[in-house]
Amino acid sequence: MDKKAFFKLTYGLFVVGVEFEGQLNGCIINTASQATSEPGRLVTTMLKTNLTTEMITKKGSMAISVLSIDCPLDKITHFGMQSGRNKEKFADIPFEKDGRGNPYIVDGTIARFSCRVEQTIDLDSHYLFICEVEDCQCTGQEEPITYADYRKMKSGGAPRKTETPADAAVPQAKQGKWVCSVCHYVYDGEIPFEELPADWRCPVCQRGKEVFVLEG
Ligand SMILES: Cc1cc2nc3c(=O)[nH]c(=O)nc-3n(C[C@H](O)[C@H](O)[C@H](O)COP(=O)(O)O)c2cc1C
Structure with missing residues (x-):
């Protein structure tokens, strides 16, 4: 089995934000995707060890920000390479809250979804959350960043050029x-x-x- 095949799938990059008992946290995921359109449902797959995951299981909802190609690498690192257990990740990042109080970021994003967890499926290391989309908005006009863009940027490549x-x-x-x-x-x-x-x-x-x- 050649596991590089998984990198041939196309993924976006997202910040999943959650507020629970006054604490805000969020992390990067590449595993958000649409499940159904009527009603609108998204799925996310999240490591059980993430603080964000722990908070989502308690809160039952999350806000998903869709990152744009203009999103700087350091923002991805900020949310994806450190845990909210050691760092207040939303302290210096502009954000807004959805109807359930979950934070979504606006800069470097093109859309946001407010999601209520309908079902949680235990996948050993991860939970698969099946979510009803309660609200969604466009927040920018750029193209979405892909996981492949991120890997290229991380290895020193320039971000993909897109037309405005x-x-x-x-x-x-x-x-x-x-x-x-x-x-x-x-x-x-x-x-x-x-x-x-x-x-x-x-x-x-x-x-x-x-x-x-x-x-x-
Ligand atoms: C590019 C990238 C993609 C990631 N995708 C996921 C994902 O799909 N699901 C997940 O649970 N964690 C994913 N992570 C890891 C979390 O973002 C990371 O473990 C984070 O530090 C967790 O923070 P927290 O403990 O504050 O929740 C990804 C990280 C990066 C950099």
């Missing part, structure tokens, strides 16, 4: 192409596609304008 929405808007408008959904011919004539006569036909498959779709 402003950068992306211009080329997208230019790149919008009318494509024939039957034969995949891409219209590139001088006359704007919308202004072609109603009886115009695809030069390849001879189908009408109605089978063209705008891609871009």
